[in-house]
Amino acid sequence: MSNRFLLEAKNIIKTFPPTVALNDVHFCLRPGEIHGLMGENGSGKSTMCSIVSGIYPYDSGDLFLEGEPYCPKNMIDAAAKGVCMIVQEQGTFASTTVAENIFIGKEKQFHNGIRLDTKKMANAAQKILDELQMQHIDARMTCGRLSFEDRKLVEIARAMYSDPKILIIDETTSALSKNGRDILYGLMEKMKSEGKSVIFISHDIDELMEKCDYLTVFRDGIYIDEVPKEKFNADLIKQLMVGREMVGAYYREDFKPSHEDEVVLSVEHITQGIVTDVSFDAYKGEILGIGGLNECGMHELGKLIFGLEPRTIGVTRYQGGAEFKNPTDAMKLGIGYISKDRDKEAILTAASIRDNICLPSLSKLQKGIFITDKREKEFTNSYINTLEIKTSGMEQLCMHLSGGNKQKVVIAKWVGFDASVLIMDCPTRGIDIGVKAEIYRIMEKMKADGRTIILISEELPELIGMSDRLLIMKDGKITKEFQRSKELSDRDIINYMI
Known part of the structure; x- marks a missing residue:
């Protein structure tokens, strides 16, 4: 050289x-x-x-x-x-x-x-x-x-x-x-x-x-x-x-699956494109991981569950009753979705940080028929501080943020929405180690509060480290289910992916 x-x-x-x-x-x-x-x-x-x-x-x-x-x-x-x-x-x-x-x-x-x-x-x-x-x-x-x-x-x-x-x-x-x-x-x-x-x-x-x-x-x-x-x-x-030594656990420290018996989300025979006859239940207080190779259909499945794309066959139900078919109906039931494609589907790049964070939660921020400026600012600032979003101010346009800070805004708006079910597709893509750890702690808090997370990820350590239960997909189908375990490793999983 x-x-x-x-x-x-x-x-x-x-x-x-x-x-x-x-x-x-x-x-x-x-x-x-x-x-x-x-x-x-x-x-x-x-x-x-x-x-x-x-x-x-x-x-x-x-x-x-x-x-x-x-x-x-x-x-x-x-x-x-x-x-x-x-x-x-x-x-x-x-x-x-x-x-x-x-x-x-x-x-x-x-x-x-x-x-x-x-x-x-x-x-x-x-x-x-x-x-x-x-x-x-x-x-x-x-x-x-x-x-x-x-x-x-x-x-x-x-x-x-x-x-x-x-x-x-x-x-x-x-x-x-x-x-x-x-x-x-x-x-x-x-x-x-x-x-x-x-x-x-x-x-x-x-x-x-x-x-x-x-x-x-x-x-x-x-x-x-x-x-x-x-x-x-x-x-x-x-x-x-x-600028300091990283201490403490990165992923969850417990090694037993833990959730309530109540089924919050039912996916029944979903079929569209590569996704073929996928069914599963997600429980209250569960982090349900979905993994596989990039082209296995898991990203498409996330969109189908939330209703971003129409399904040829199949239904999704909330708490065993209400069926929902589109994002509007899903959000009314308290279901949120974080897309892998940040700029195209997860954030309004030409809008401010404040507008992005507040948008899903406007009904919650209402006092009577009004939304006060003070209430919006307090709400936005709380999540800017929690996720340490590096910004010149809440009115800064998201297009001027770094990729990682854009992702923090996406996380902030759905955490602020207080979803009972949150579908997270590659939520830590482009995020540094410090913020990843913070997002994992937020996920743990949501779980402890009885909220359900569907974690779609291409990173096996993340799925193994955070999930109560892990579904592996290949060619649009679920090929294996794993329970959380201290002994679970990449080697156990990879044969069901390839």
Whole structure:
């Protein structure tokens, strides 16, 4: 590995008044390395990468690319200079085709006179997808018809087509299945072998320690330390991230399933798309886990239960009686839903933190026929403080929050809604370790209060650590049920997933 720097940042300052997002930050990237960035939500790591990739300008400081001053005007300019970024949220245009997304800004090569040769473009895009082992994606489809994961894979294909010297991956693996992660890991290693470099952001410490050569830790917009691979240690990294030693249990400490005998939610023979004849009961005070590979149908099942998508066959009943078919009816019964697709389905990005948190609870906040400003502010502030949402104020638009802080707003609005049943689809995606632990404590409190949680997750440690009972899905069906146990491990479960 060469000692010269491929990218160097010196004394970078970036503010989003009144917030100082980066304060005198420095960062170095060597050729042929995978370099992880770590920090709690709002620590500045995504802001740093957004500056490098041309999304934001920096206020002051210096950036150098291969020893030359570097100040990208936008993402297209950065890509032309060899820097591409796969963003944490959706980075594709839903109404355009996969091919058009891959070749955005590069369409001229497919012009036949004044006419765009869409067939030629689609064939070229399909060749790229096939070479990257993404052949299941049809280049002619509009991106809006693809799953969240496949849209991420399209972003990866677009970035790799630009043949970048530096690829920035911002919390992308949390949106991918094992197959998708393997594709991405392979591309990262290929770039490294070619003397190119990867900046890798993830909240999964084990993943970072396995894949990275160096880790740089940010905290509150400040550079804390750079750690080489030979000094990687999970406890040290956590301490650098949060500024204190992490103590206490992460998941639940009890190892026996515990809930009441009362059935709160009944799912009967639900069938739609990949989901086939799924039935189960969820009990009062139970955390019911649902797991499997990304494409097993569990995410679709969550939407079907809440009524976001119509069912071909089957019903869902609340407390053995009332059947509900859509989100409005579900919410009237006290049922809430947290979607995996945060920006598209879980949050109003163009609305304020206050509006998002209060929206499901407006009827609860009413006093007579009025909702007072004071009552809304007190309600919002209580959840901003509880979940430690890093913000300039409750009126800040959610589009200006980091991905992790957006997720905290989503959690806050449904915890504030006081749901008797809460369907949580990947609730800790893109969340740092400190906030994950806080969310787990909130889940435990909800359970103790007799509330029911359906936890859909791709992370087996999370499911094993938090669930009273665990349903495993494969090919749209439930293949196995496990009870909570101290002896339960990944090895017991994985054969029923694959």
